[in-house]
Amino acid sequence: MNAVPRVLIIGYGEMGHAMEHLLAGRCDLQVWTRRPVPGHEPVDLAVAVSRATVILYCIPVTPLADVAQRVLPALLPESISLSIAKGLDGQGRPAARVLHDVYAGAHDFGVLYGPMISEEIRAGRRAFAQLAGSKPAVSDVASQLFADTGLSLQTSPDMTGISxxxxxxxxxxxxxxxADELGLGDNVRGYLVVGCMDEMRTLVATMGGKSASAQGLAGLGDLVTTATSEASHHHALGRLLVRKQLDNISGEGVHTLAMLDRYQLVDFSGYPLLQLVDGIIREPVDIGARLLATIDSSTGS
Incomplete structure (x- = not known):
């Protein structure tokens, strides 16, 4: 990437802000969102796409297919697209599969996943991600783009696995x-790390990835961050379920469970902790007793 990259950030939520913070002043940067962004000139999507060498999708995975379809006709042949969207769309697809289906081999793309809390990035703290691309050139471009920004990238050959x-x-x-809301303590947290990772390794392999990918930045690294940070939306959802504050129990994890069930992608009975999360969302009662019973059953206590 010898010329100054022309980057289009699509979406201006938490991660759109974070990517702008990392890249501002380092490239020719534009931001597009469905609604006007204060402090930014309005951007025509097709025009912006037609000049961008890098597209950064910073939107949820649910609308990704529709937005990518709008982007597709204007993409430069040499451009690459990167997505940080986690979760599954309405067809049960992760972002990598969505871009694979929409681009149909005509354009290169990649995904970035790992411990990247937006607030910490914008505060100048370090962040880390695994990058997997449709071709090696994607990793080369992304590595140069984020060099010396505070976002450290590791390349993975397993796009399905890290997704x-x-x-x-x-x-x-x-x-x-x-568990934190129930005050179950650090020992239970330690057990949950091991138990969740056991299930994640098997599930990643079942979905066509390499089980070892669950232990990298996109899996274990981001699990520790998301599961322990008070800034984490999904950690907060667990607390809200215990408190029976149920008016806004929504997020990528909740949607993922619904898609896994709708498309029968997983037999929940083979994964006790996954089944427990699904069960307490459907019926948030006696959560502490059910959690401890699941642990006792798994450990033979």
Whole structure:
């Protein structure tokens, strides 16, 4: 990437802000969102796409297919697209699969997953991610783009594996929030890390990835961050379930469980902790007793 990269950030939520913070002043940067952004000139999507060498999708995975379809006709042949969207869309697809289906081999793309809390990035703290691309050139471009920004990238050959690891960690993170709200202690948290990772490794492999990918930044690294940070939405959801504050129990992890069930992607009975999260969302009663019973059953106590 010898010329100054022309980057278009699509979406201006928490992560859109974070990417702007990292890249401002380092490239020719534009931001597009469905609604006007204070302090930014209005951007025509097709025009902005037609000049961008890098597209950064900072939107949820649910609208990703529709937005990517709008982007597709204007993409430069040499451009690459990167997505940080976690979760599953309405067809049960992670972001990598969505871009694979929409781009149909015509354009290169990649995904970025790992411990990247937006507030910490914008405060100048370090962040970390795994990057997997449709071709090696994607990793080269992304590595140059984020060099010396404070976002450290590791390349993974397993796009499917890191995608599913990032999807699943949001589901399991809710258990940690529930355990913390119940005051079950650090020992239970330690057990949950091991138990959740056992299930994640098997699930990642079942979905076509490599089980080891669950142990990288996109899986274990982001699970620890999401499951223990008070700034984490999914940790907070676990707390809200215990408090029976149920008016706004929504998020990528909740949607993921619904999609896994709708498309029968997983037999929940084979994964006790996954089944427990699904059960307490459907019926948030006696959460502490059910959590401890699941642990006792798994450990033979």
């Amino acid at each position: 599913w690891a990032s999807v699943l960690k949001n589901v399991y993170a809710m258990l940690f929030g529930a």
